[in-house]
Amino acid sequence: MSKKQLHNQAAIPLAPAVFKKPQMRPMIAEYDPKRKGVKNDLSDVVMVKYKVDPNEIPVEQQAGSTLPLMEIPGRDIEVDEDYNPFEHRKLAHPTSDFDTLIHLLKGSLGSGILAMPMAVMNAGLYFGLVATFLIGGICTYCVHVLVKTAHELCRRMQKPSLGFAETAEAAFLTGPPAAHKFSRLAKAMINWFLVIDLLGCCCVYIVFVAKNVKQVVDHHAESSDWLPHDLDLRFYMVALLPLLIAMNLIRNLKYLAPFSMIANLLVATGMAITFYYLFQDIPSVSERNKFSELGRLPTFFGTAIFALEGIGVVMPLENNMKTPTHFIGCPGVLNIGMFFVVSLYALVGFFGYLKFGDETKGSITLNLPQDEVLGQCVKLMIAVAIFFTYCLQFYVPMEIIWKNVRHFFGAKKNLAEYSIRIAIIILTVCIAVAIPDLGPFISLVGAVCLSFLGLIFPAVIETVTFWDRPNGLGRFNWVLWKNMFLICFGILGFLTGSYVSILGIIRGEE
Structure with a gap:
């Protein structure tokens, strides 16, 4: 057979049946x-x-x-239980249990503790003491609910960790089908409330530091020829701006631990000296109101929940732990920290109001003697401690904001992040300058933001997460009824606390 015949034979197509297009069903x-x-x-x-x-x-x-x-x-319950999110966490700078406890204390022991005497004044001596422990227990319980629900959602989604907002989004995504469309809204709402809450705390810290420093400077200015006399409070706020910018250019949470330690030591020393003043010449309890007016209770609620609720820093702290199972265990980092915090807050509130009565100011340090060196040292020590607390509080809102805007910047991400940090710090100073009334400002931030973040949102997230799970809401749906109570309690505190606080700001109350 010739080459041409072989070529023609090779070119003959195969039988059509071999390449017949299969029938599609x-x-x-x-x-x-x-x-x-x-x-x-x-x-x-x-x-x-x-x-x-x-x-x-x-x-x-x-x-x-x-x-x-x-x-x-993560959709099959048996598979969910096999996934351990803690084993999949890869942290560049994990924090120890002790470091986490230090951060938790520093995030909770802010200027709110010094406002507790004013809170008790608005509730009454005995009622305020009992209500402080009650609100502290509710806040701690809601944090437990949030963290445990986040762990459940981590197993469902097979994610090592989830932030506060991501927990809400995952709850709506894995919950009832009707809730899926609200997942993005839930995440956005929590992010916005977190940003407003923590930046509001930063504004309160600026007012607090400026007021305490001003008292000390004004006292020494009376006998000095070179110190300025009766400078406006807003001048001290603006003077803090360069120091705030320098401190908040630190971007790693682990490197803030030494400042948190210093702040805790200063707070401990300052509070010890404050108790020394409080226990001198204590009046009789019969001279104080056991229960205040009903119309002043919203101010107590707003101030107390502002002081006790450190939920904004809880999820980042738990997610950065080397051993996250120790956070809500028994006794657990959270329980130890919150027990200490609530007890200290109740004592300061009770004895602060007992000592100063109706003269109690927005910060107990402002009631200490201005002409004694020891009292002046307390004001400066607490002011420095609260200044360092600003850095920890600023960390979370900055992370949220930067995560949502960093994709707009190309190769100049570092420059953009530093610029945004500086701009936000300037914004907090401007807000503090506009609202220098410490007491109503604290109550407003607590009533508006922390009613939602600390009470309403954790209850909603838990309800949605376990809504369609077998026996997820417990016997007789007790979890649902419990969460409905928390939601109603939070809404009531939000409405009444906001109204009373705004009236106080308009009237210029301290």
Whole structure:
């Protein structure tokens, strides 16, 4: 056979039956309520509206996406329990239990503790003492609820850790189908409330530091020829700006631990000296109101929850722990820290009001003698401690803001981040200058933000998370009834506390 014949034979196409296009049959797809996705009859692949992270783990809903992903982990309860999120955390700078406790104390022992005598004054001596422990217990319980729910959602989503806002989003994504469309809104709301709350705390800290420093300077200015006399309070606030900018250019939470330690030592020393003054010539309890007027209770609520609620720093602290199981264990970092905080707050509030009565000011340090060196040292020590606390409080809102805007900047991310930090610090100083009334300002921040963050949102997140789980809400739905009480309590505190605080700011009350 010639080469031409071989070539022609090789060019002859094969039988059409070999390459016959296979007959296509329709693929039947149905919605799987258990997996919250669409499955077909060809395989166990689920088609869902999720996007994946670099580890191919679905992390959040993506509108309009119908890409067939891998089988969704975290949807089967048996699979959920096998996933340990703590084993998958990879932290560059993990914090020890002791470091976390220091940060928790510093995040809670802010200027709020020094406002507790004013809070008790608005509630009455005995009622204020009992109500402080009650609100402290409720706040601590809500933090427990939030962290435990976050751990459950980490297992469902197979994510090592979730922040406060991500926990809310995951709850709505893995909860009842009707709640899925609200997932982005839930995340955005918590982020905004966190930012407003913690930046509001920063503004309060500026007012507090400026008032205490002004008292000391004014006293010495009376007998000095070179110190300025009766400078406006706002001048001291503006003078703090360069120091605040310098301190808050530190971007790593671990490097703030030494400043937190120094601040805690200063607070401990200052509070010890404050107790020395409080226990001198104590009046009889019969000279104080046991229960105040009903109309002043909203101010007590706003001030107390502002002082006791450190929920803004809880999730970042737990997520950065080397041993996160120790956070809400028994006794646990959270329980130890909050027991110490609530007890100290109750004592300061009780004896502060007992000592100074109706003359109690927005910060107990402002009631200490101005002509004694020891009293002046307390004011300066506490002022420095609160100044350092500003840095820890500023860390969380800056992280939230930067995470949402960093994609707008290309290669100049570092310059952009530092610029945003400086701009936000300037904003907090401007707000403090505009509202220099310490007492109503504290109550307003607590009533508006912490009613939602500390009471309402944790209750809503837990309810949505376990709504469609077998026995998820407990026997007789006791979890639902308990959370309904927390939500109603938070809404009542928000409405009444905000109204009374705004009236106080308008009237210029201290």
